[in-house]
Amino acid sequence: MNEILKAWEKLKSVTMRAFTGKVARDLPAPDAEHIKEQIAECVYSTGGEISSRTRAVELGKIYLELSTNGKYNFMRLLAHEYGVDHKKIDACIESYQTASNEEKRIEAEMALMHELIPPRVKLLKMFNALPNGFKFLIDFRAELMPIRKSDPKLKKLEEDLRRILSSWFDIGLLDLEEITWHSPASMLEKLIQYEAVHEIRSWADLKNRLDSDRLCYAFFHNKIPDEPLIFVEIAMLNRLADNIGTLLDQSALTINPQEADTAIFYSISNAQKGLAGINLGNFLIKRVVSELANTFKNLKHFATLSPVPRFRKWLKEALASEEESLLTEQEKEKLKRISTSHNTSIGLLALLNSDWSGDPEKVQELKPILMRLCAYYLTEIKRKKKAYDPVANFHLSNGARLEQINWLADISKKGLIQSAGIMVNYYYKLPEIEKNHELYVTESKINISKDIKKWLN
Amino acid sequence: MNEILKAWEKLKSVTMRAFTGKVARDLPAPDAEHIKEQIAECVYSTGGEISSRTRAVELGKIYLELSTNGKYNFMRLLAHEYGVDHKKIDACIESYQTASNEEKRIEAEMALMHELIPPRVKLLKMFNALPNGFKFLIDFRAELMPIRKSDPKLKKLEEDLRRILSSWFDIGLLDLEEITWHSPASMLEKLIQYEAVHEIRSWADLKNRLDSDRLCYAFFHNKIPDEPLIFVEIAMLNRLADNIGTLLDQSALTINPQEADTAIFYSISNAQKGLAGINLGNFLIKRVVSELANTFKNLKHFATLSPVPRFRKWLKEALASEEESLLTEQEKEKLKRISTSHNTSIGLLALLNSDWSGDPEKVQELKPILMRLCAYYLTEIKRKKKAYDPVANFHLSNGARLEQINWLADISKKGLIQSAGIMVNYYYKLPEIEKNHELYVTESKINISKDIKKWLN
Amino acid sequence: MNEILKAWEKLKSVTMRAFTGKVARDLPAPDAEHIKEQIAECVYSTGGEISSRTRAVELGKIYLELSTNGKYNFMRLLAHEYGVDHKKIDACIESYQTASNEEKRIEAEMALMHELIPPRVKLLKMFNALPNGFKFLIDFRAELMPIRKSDPKLKKLEEDLRRILSSWFDIGLLDLEEITWHSPASMLEKLIQYEAVHEIRSWADLKNRLDSDRLCYAFFHNKIPDEPLIFVEIAMLNRLADNIGTLLDQSALTINPQEADTAIFYSISNAQKGLAGINLGNFLIKRVVSELANTFKNLKHFATLSPVPRFRKWLKEALASEEESLLTEQEKEKLKRISTSHNTSIGLLALLNSDWSGDPEKVQELKPILMRLCAYYLTEIKRKKKAYDPVANFHLSNGARLEQINWLADISKKGLIQSAGIMVNYYYKLPEIEKNHELYVTESKINISKDIKKWLN
């Protein structure tokens, strides 16, 4: 038997032996030349598909050992060579345009479509045979993202990848799974790494977020079972959460989740940069709402506790450009009292840059001003007809209602810098989700609660 | 909680309620009109993706309840509506042809590609959310196959499906699994149903094929875990099997598979008609060879015991057209002795239609004639430069060697009618697979053993 | 490494090599002598426990290759040697009786207990390390059962085993699992083999019994996961089943089990003879009732459809001994009309031995007679204060109510021979189970329905 296995091993490695290990980590031009023919054999091969795949795997391994520059060179290689053949496209277009009947025109369409898919796509797909190959492809795209705008051909390569990933990470191929303290440590470790909204500071913090009245759900793909693709963290409560500090307090008592009437989605994180633009959050929230509704019989409310991540950025720009028209006279009076500047805009910005949240007087005076401005920001500030705030836009296009804004709700450094300490509840009311979604998407109308309206008057 | 769940259920079903149940099983024109708008909402929807998907699921369920004619009408609907928009394609082509720089040209390419994908593809993909949705899509294509040639647009619809399935059933997404007597009965039942080469006659026959010296491997997709996609049956032996009856004999003693030196692949069946044209057999054989080589340390030989399914069909036509030049004088003499006809071609055909296999004299006289003709058929008869026999073509393009032909190897009715009772061993010798494959694919050359050559002289 | 493994293997087998293979299948006296010292080393060993266990495994393997007689010899060996040491027992008793204080008496008790456990128990327990060792022990006891009464020492050996098994198959160590058509074929095969009430005639019959409105539950032990220990088959209906033929009809339509209001337990089979006397049926029924009540929200009734397996045996004896006093005058009149004998007892027995169930007239005349006799049999005939019918006794001591008797409910050969075609519904009404149980166990009182009482009048 040994001889057979050896022959098999040899067969697999023979072509590779020639160039493996010779490639410098930066992939300079001569080395790039060297591997070009390997790529060509995969991409245009008349040889067997098994040996093409073996070559593809070797190429993938080479990629993994390259430096960042080397990887960029590899990407440029793929982007500039192995693209579409314009002559063939032109020929297909001509066939299409001159087709004498429907059958021929359809054939031409099919041929044209075929020619529009660059040959390198074959190689990219074969990378899935690498160990953890689907993760490889995701990371490949993530690494390509930062440089894709520098070169239209890199942009095209990125689009090739997006198409592939979009098909393989179709929602129908994913599994919704609950993550608990019984999940593998190797996977929980990734929650700590990927959490993008409220940093997980320790294993104790993580354990607290997986306690009996806390829940976490993620989408997984069966070919990379240790990698959450996107995950959401939920707190089971008996009221609308209005403060993230309280919610994450490790010393707080747990409640019986079966008695909770409110599920608060307080963090949703995309775990894979390489899946950017493949919208999963939308599905995740709705699948989880459905799951929770089936599991916890007393649940009546589904809402988020969310940051307003561009509020201060907008405010700074608005105050700069619109001068003081943004503020009412009354607000200006107040600001003059608590700020040191005559210019209330500058005064407000200076206040926000100061350590105001520890000063009870400033907190009291600023509250009505910032709350009104935040309500205004969330409801009126648009970009391309959508809410300027990305978190707002995400939940509103999912069909949520803008429910409540909460003062001093996140006094972490990040919370103060981005959101002036304010947090928002978006409310998912099942019977109105569709209508909210449609009104928002088609007419840019936002369903606003009385609480928000109160701040606007 | 109940009210929430109810609202959710209502939300899901409300649009559907309007037309569900109204559709006649044959889907006559008025009913087709009726569901058109539903399809349109899925396909062109500006509404939420969740509700599009809910609609898609309802449409899928309607499809499942249609009669065969109704299904054809549904297919025609999809094929004729919801196709590409030629005006948009033309516009993209113009942009492409007049692009002033690379960036614009690439954008035009991407736009063109986008336009070439018919809107209905969105609906087809959303069908995966049906219970057992991936199986639905496979079966949908299987049902479309018989009528696809009647209309180029149906052909295109079938191609749309092929593209989708080809991506979702990429080899990298499949799992190779061993099937044993410990596998679920619900799945084993399907082996009985899908076996295409040597009928499984009973559960006892099946159990015998999964005995300790028999093996079965299949590719599975995790979203339809109960459905083998393609499977291969293997016998562990100490010689090259030359008779299928002996091999399937339930009363035969089992041997210790760890002591076997030969693995005989005696049956390979595509289980899913809807995956036709998505080549999995190639990968299956090689993955299994590799698996076996790792598991059974004494294995030295990998070969098939295969039918020659078009041999008698070819022979009949050849004898009809070439008259008697196919046979040597010596053969003609023999045939005259054992046949009743003066025309040896007619005599031979008549003999083959008779119950010759039970007559020792005829068996003895026919052996050299049919064996020579079969060797000739396998090595010389080509179609489009490939072996005319489909089983031969399959194994030869996989890189196998034509090793041995076996007399009276399958005297079942099917074996006699198709292959004149002859069976072939194709031999997979690992170090030569690649070379065999390339010579066969590029130059139509077949690697022929001495045994076969002997019959040719 | 190889040298180490080899040494290990050698170590494991060295003592065994000496006698393995030499033992004749009947284990004649000299051979028995031969293995005695091996047993002694396991049982009294001062050597390492690992090597004792290795020896035990070898002894177990030898046992498995013995003929029936050989096995009996092996059992006698174990039963006659390796028993308790009476001198030591006597010494312990003396210590116990002369203990000067509580501490010493307790020590003596513990020592006495220790001495009462025969040394062979150590060997028996070590057999669990055999492949499928727990099954080995079960089967060992099953094989011992038929001869245990021939020799008090064999009876004691059997009791040693019962104690071990009783501890290892404690209900708390078992798992209740549903068996479905998705279960492994290798396990389903065992249902066919073990079914003791209504023979499973084919895989199609089995599949029908696992259809969507049929259920099957079993207890499993995690160390023999392929072996059901005891299983029950259930039909979901909308009425009290009164006929086993109808219930098992493969062509009958299935109903939606979620809409069923009645669960009929129509078969309960002990799968392991070696676990006789370790009562699991009691737990199985109640666990399943609880499981079903949680799963099927419309279920209101839990009942059996059971045979009356000793009815005709009793009837025959009763008619023989009591002559004709068992029958009323009216019944005797009827019997005279339809039987050929003047003696009505003899006539009735002859009728029952004839093919009466196909004769409408006899069926009609016999019905009131046999139904009354059966009701009488079930309610009045006792043995040691318990119902004489074993099935009745089982369900009544579980707390069931005697609900209904059904005419022509099982006209299979077995049904007619044992139960005169009659079947019984025992009804499990949850709030009265405990009370029924206690009244039956303590006072031999049976909870009888009106239907039954009707037949008794």
Added chain:
Amino acid sequence: MNEILKAWEKLKSVTMRAFTGKVARDLPAPDAEHIKEQIAECVYSTGGEISSRTRAVELGKIYLELSTNGKYNFMRLLAHEYGVDHKKIDACIESYQTASNEEKRIEAEMALMHELIPPRVKLLKMFNALPNGFKFLIDFRAELMPIRKSDPKLKKLEEDLRRILSSWFDIGLLDLEEITWHSPASMLEKLIQYEAVHEIRSWADLKNRLDSDRLCYAFFHNKIPDEPLIFVEIAMLNRLADNIGTLLDQSALTINPQEADTAIFYSISNAQKGLAGINLGNFLIKRVVSELANTFKNLKHFATLSPVPRFRKWLKEALASEEESLLTEQEKEKLKRISTSHNTSIGLLALLNSDWSGDPEKVQELKPILMRLCAYYLTEIKRKKKAYDPVANFHLSNGARLEQINWLADISKKGLIQSAGIMVNYYYKLPEIEKNHELYVTESKINISKDIKKWLN
């Protein structure tokens, strides 16, 4: 359905309702009286077993809510009541002594055995039906341990439990499993908690111990799958480890475990105090050696790196009692140079209590003295014919060889206090394990390496 479930729930709780919640946490006498009848119903019940079990579960829940004193009261209750019936035992003894034949004597033996098992055992066993019931029983015994010597009846209760646990945690019912970084966090957390030899200081430390060249194996019981019963940690190396600090260094490079030739068992911890006296360590080491030998083909050596936990305790006592005869003249000279005391014994003890390990001169001078003493301690100091050092005794009775002692091998506080910084390698050489074991167990002989002998001269 609801009514049925409710009835069922009611049935389960009805008797309990009466006293649940009334019991004070300390279980004062009146409350103890109160639950006595509940225990009696479980223990002597003629009622149904299901209801006995329900009661037992309630009693277990009450126990869990008791204070430590309350638990002790509960234990005393069980120990003093529900014990054996001495009259019945006496009667059985009489039957045994007066048995007229073997059959009767065996019956008397069986009856006697039955009477020697206290009725409370029935209750203890039924506790396994509690949630996590097997863990309950383990912990019950662990809690009983500290007070068992205060009262012979508590000692007997503890022995009752030991018997039960000993049967249910028989090695044949346990599973050996590898613990990796992919194991559930909830279980890994317990390694941190249970590690008894070298404290796991953080999750990072834990992860390092589960890295690719580190291994961890444990025994598990399928009914408490989250609880390791005993576990061992292993380092894969290319030499005999001589220093625990180096071995646990998180910044050290990992090696390819397939290339390692030595497996070092550097920590073995019993995780369950309640399983004390049920020897699992012996099996664990040998099963793991066998597992490793099969997995890592280059492994040649199996050894431990172990503390000498009673070395300094012994040394202190020996120096105190034997005065200075323990030390050679040469050693005394040395000690005088580096110590401040004239009395070398006192000087040595004082040195050891000082921070000597940071002083190069002292380290150098002490090395030959302490190493010799340690070698002497390990080889000569016995208690009941076994090595006085418990770790030495454990490995020597497992058949290991005393291989090497290592200077400054564990300079943690614990290492210095217990072992004077010395660690020992015990070497498991497979072909000699049995012989070593027997010589040690029967003749107290220790297999000593040359390295150790060198220190003894």
